[in-house]
Amino acid sequence: TQAFFKPITNAAPPSTTKQHTKISVIGVGNVGMAIAQTILTQDLTDELVLVDTNADKLRGEMLDLQHAAAFLPRTKIHASTDSSITAGSDLCIVTAGARQIAGESRLNLLQRNLSLFRAIIPPLVSHSPDTTLLIVSNPVDILTYVAWKLSGFPSNRVIGSGTNLDSSRFRFLIADHLDVNAQDVQAYIVGEHGDSSVALWSSISVGGVPVLSFLDKQQIPYEKETLENIHKSVVDSAYEVIRLKGYTSWAIGYSVANLARSILRDQRKIHPVSVLAKGFYGIDGEVFLSLPAQLGRGGILGVTNVHLNLEETQRLVDSAKTILDMQIQLGI
Numbered sequence: 001t002q003a004f005f006k007p008i009t010n011a012a013p014p015s016t017t018k019q020h021t022k023i024s025v026i027g028v029g030n031v032g033m034a035i036a037q038t039i040l041t042q043d044l045t046d047e048l049v050l051v052d053t054n055a056d057k058l059r060g061e062m063l064d065l066q067h068a069a070a071f072l073p074r075t076k077i078h079a080s081t082d083s084s085i086t087a088g089s090d091l092c093i094v095t096a097g098a099r100q101i102a103g104e105s106r107l108n109l110l111q112r113n114l115s116l117f118r119a120i121i122p123p124l125v126s127h128s129p130d131t132t133l134l135i136v137s138n139p140v141d142i143l144t145y146v147a148w149k150l151s152g153f154p155s156n157r158v159i160g161s162g163t164n165l166d167s168s169r170f171r172f173l174i175a176d177h178l179d180v181n182a183q184d185v186q187a188y189i190v191g192e193h194g195d196s197s198v199a200l201w202s203s204i205s206v207g208g209v210p211v212l213s214f215l216d217k218q219q220i221p222y223e224k225e226t227l228e229n230i231h232k233s234v235v236d237s238a239y240e241v242i243r244l245k246g247y248t249s250w251a252i253g254y255s256v257a258n259l260a261r262s263i264l265r266d267q268r269k270i271h272p273v274s275v276l277a278k279g280f281y282g283i284d285g286e287v288f289l290s291l292p293a294q295l296g297r298g299g300i301l302g303v304t305n306v307h308l309n310l311e312e313t314q315r316l317v318d319s320a321k322t323i324l325d326m327q328i329q330l331g332i
């Protein structure tokens, strides 16, 4: 049969130095698929691998994504229930996990996800000894610690999505309040992901103008609780989304794909992510908490020395103690 293409004479072989990027997403539920879809639309990888224990769901999601090929940058998409397919991944994003059953205690959810991680992490890292782990499953701070211990990796290559989603909701709410673009709002929520996170008021700046001084200069009276209310809305909005649609996907999908871009494209951007917090702000236990960290090809490149006031420092230390106690209680 006539070949589709007439061969080009004296064509040079492809460059061997070009790095082939491979991302694996473990868990193809609401969160994993939102992340996978965003990675494809943003052309972040040459190869996307999906892993899950639910074989039918896994194959269905792979086929459904492959069928979108005519509208996406060319990306090889593979899937298997066998994690050996992840071999040689540059980044492994873990969203696998049991979702909290209504009324289930956080400890019980943690115990269920802990046993899952004991099955997931060791084979993952044996197939990709040089990968970076990006943990999303909840409770994310403790499970990032578990992934670090199980992997034996240096802590710079084990990252938790932490308060990245909290901070993106915080930025949206501030931007909406001030009627500006959320990309021009710099604001960090740090510490423990979820209900006990810590909003850094002094870190908020819009177009380079620190908000607190902006409000002072404009003599705009702001009660402390106004700012507290915006932080409370971050927590309330998570519960509202769950109440209304039963899960969250799009914001976590975009926020985790944004982390993947910073890592794989060596952006050296600063994100609030869950890092080994030992040695910062008087924390001496081996706990993962979110702090503004610089992300690049090597994972965590550095952690910023952001100024915390006494109250913020105390809340961070309290979170560290709560998490450490939970880790000790579980014997991990």
Ligand SMILES: NC(=O)c1ccc[n+]([C@@H]2O[C@H](COP(=O)([O-])OP(=O)(O)OC[C@H]3O[C@@H](n4cnc5c(N)ncnc54)[C@H](O)[C@@H]3O)[C@@H](O)[C@H]2O)c1
Pocket (backbone or CB within 6 Å): 026, 027, 028, 029, 030, 031, 032, 051, 052, 053, 054, 057, 095, 096, 097, 098, 099, 100, 116, 119, 120, 136, 137, 138, 139, 140, 161, 162, 165, 166, 193, 247, 248, 252
């Ligand atoms: N960190 C955050 O900001 C954040 C935000 C939203 C959700 N989450 C967490 O993400 C996790 C996933 O949420 P979801 O809505 O996608 O849940 P989901 O139930 O829709 O998906 C979980 C997937 O994990 C799979 N799975 C279970 N055991 C597995 C194993 N051993 N190996 C591979 N896959 C396995 C399941 O088959 C399922 O497809 C939850 O823990 C949730 O709390 C975290």
Ligand SMILES: O=C1N[C@](c2ccsc2)(c2cccc(Nc3ccc(F)cc3)n2)CC(O)=C1Sc1ccccc1Cl
Pocket (backbone or CB within 6 Å): 099, 100, 106, 109, 138, 139, 140, 165, 166, 169, 193, 194, 195, 234, 235, 236, 238, 239, 241, 242, 246, 247, 248
């Ligand atoms: O947007 C979410 N959705 C979840 C969710 C997704 C599927 S089922 C529940 C959510 C929503 C509401 C509460 C809640 N609590 C929680 C339970 C166990 C944990 F280990 C961690 C959090 N979790 C999971 C989660 O972490 C988030 S972010 C979030 C949660 C609570 C407070 C503030 C934020 Cl920014």
